[in-house]
Amino acid sequence: MRQLLALIRLDLKLFLCDRRALIMLFIVPIGLASFMGSVFSNSGGKSSVGGGMGILLVDQDESAVSRGVVDAFASDPTFRVTVTNEAAARDMVLNGKRPLALVLPAGFGADALPGLFDTNRKPVITLLHDPSRNMERSMVEGMLVPKVIQAVAQNGLSADLGRDFIRRGLTNLDRATQVGAHEQQLYRSMMERADEFLATRTNRSLFGSAKGSTNGAPAKEFNLPLPFVTKAEALVKNTKGEYNGYAHAFAGMSLQFVLMSLLEMSVGLLRERESGMFRRLRAAPLSRGTLLLGKGLSYAIIGLLSLGGCFAFSMVVFGVRINGSWPGFLLCLVLTSLMSAALGLALAALGRTPAGTRGIGIAVVLLLLMVGGAWVPTFILPRWLQSAALVTPTRWALDSLDAMTWRGLGFEAALGPVGVMLGFIALFATITWLRFRWTAE
């Protein structure tokens, strides 16, 4: 036990003496997680993307309807709208300065309403997009439909437009030889009564008061109703706190740097072996198991300090909260640290030399981080990769931390990931035990 404690104390002292290691384990992950959190998170329920997604709108129609579409996008905090001409828009998208541009063509306002009923008269909205930004394209396409319908409803359904529509309908009726005389008369009668009604609404919005209120603002009495309304409900088990996207960013980034740093420490272990330090260690009555256990535990403690420090920072500065179980959260931190330490030692055992371990280790750690969801949410990965993520320890570590922080799940939710991580620890420890050489020559 005294030897074990001495080994642990040694590594902690060496770690505290190493300014570079301290920066790597505390400053860098905090900085990166803060940045990632601010870019990708939805802190406090306010969309941070809203300040960011710049799109271009080209209004070649300049009608009330097209202006309505532009206004609808401009007033949406998700977008940062720049109105420009088509040539400039093409240039900016082509050069990657904006992900996409919407071109509302001349005649858009006049054709939008008839386009609802006439398949031959639909205006074409051109969407110029950067092929590498399909996520943004899909998002804008999805948002386009309600915004156009809203603009058409507000600005297109006027009495004048309705009367014009009736006049054209009656003209077409005169030419419709296939319709019987009786039906023609009934239809004409109905349309003439509608025209009479619309005549009383000239210069007014269809169902509201005079177009343009006394303060000059457009009337908003009527919206063409959509067949549904959406109600967003953020699902977190414990509603004590709000969702805080920094929680995932800090889990991902701190795990990344813990893994990278512990890999570096394992490389250092092999350097100790090559430098002759192991000759002195082995001359003492010290077992290989005690050495490996001491190294593993000291690495785990260092990892735990880093993870704990990063989360403490995120709690103080970004308001991250443990909405789930505190014991569960602490257990997940401990298991994540142990799993990272065991992985580092296993990589040292497999790599055999410092250079070999660094080469293999960087590839493995980066793969585990990417697939495990430390950099990007796993849902945007291909389905097969999402399945593959289930056999990565990082995925389970991150899931467990997410569960205990922003998802607000209870202690029992930590048990599954903890069990899987214990399995990975056993696997890595076995590899280390079987493959780690400590012979001096």
Place this chain on the structure above:
Amino acid sequence: MSDLLLDAQQLVKRFGPRTAVDGVSFSLRRGEAVGLLGPNGAGKTTTISMLSGLLLPDGGEVRLGGQPITGDTDPRKRLLGLVPQELALYEELTARDNLEFFGALYDLAGAALATAAESALKFVGLAERRGDKVKTFSGGMKRRLNLAVALLHDPELLLLDEPTVGVDPQSRNAIFDNVEELRRRGKTILYTTHYMEEVERLCDRVIIMDHGRVVADDTLSGLKQRRTHADRVFCELVEVRDGGWLAGLEGIAGISRAELAGTRLTLHVTDLHGGLSRALEHLRRVDVVVASVESQSPSLEDIFLELTGRSLRDG
């Protein structure tokens, strides 16, 4: 208690197809200082590794205190203090931190550890630098601290593997003084080196290794006595005429060879008294005047050369 502290019998170690140590046998008695001498690659470090339990021999056996070393945690390892050839120190830690760590590996703790660390630091003359990081030490100071680490647990047997490699003369002398003091304290020492003068100064017995084998194991005087190598006698001549007389010297009983370089005549003498008298008489007869005579006994270097056919520095 037996006088025999360490006994190695027929040690063999192979690395792949290469046999690094091939049937090495020797023993160390308590309080003895023995030099293990040999060029680089002779198998000295591999032998030390097997003696200290770092390597399992492929053949043969090591007994320490009459018992074989069994396993990494064998308590008999406490009898050993290894000073490895490499500087096995943590440079980012202080001298005291290093000593406290290595002391803990031998189960030292608390006041006993602090006392042992302080005593070891004083012994190697580094007490004033106890709180300084090792990376600020000179090469010689690191070597001395390397020695101090091995002394912490007060071992009976010290295995010093080339402890003066790369140190300045002052530190080297300090290490010599330390080893001599350890001898006075009754420690058993196995001192590995390829510096002949270190062995001559520090050891009573010499084991010479070459190509993984022991080629000689004797006291210094014993080695010199059993030599086949001749003494050399250097004669400074006043005047050198034609060299016809030189061949006559080699026919004299007790003279194995004669060489002339300028006015310096070197005689290889197998019988110093009779041979040299006869040679001087021969020179007088042929009117060669001798200004001075100087004799030289064979050195350990000569003995090594004679035993192995190569110089120690050949590597």
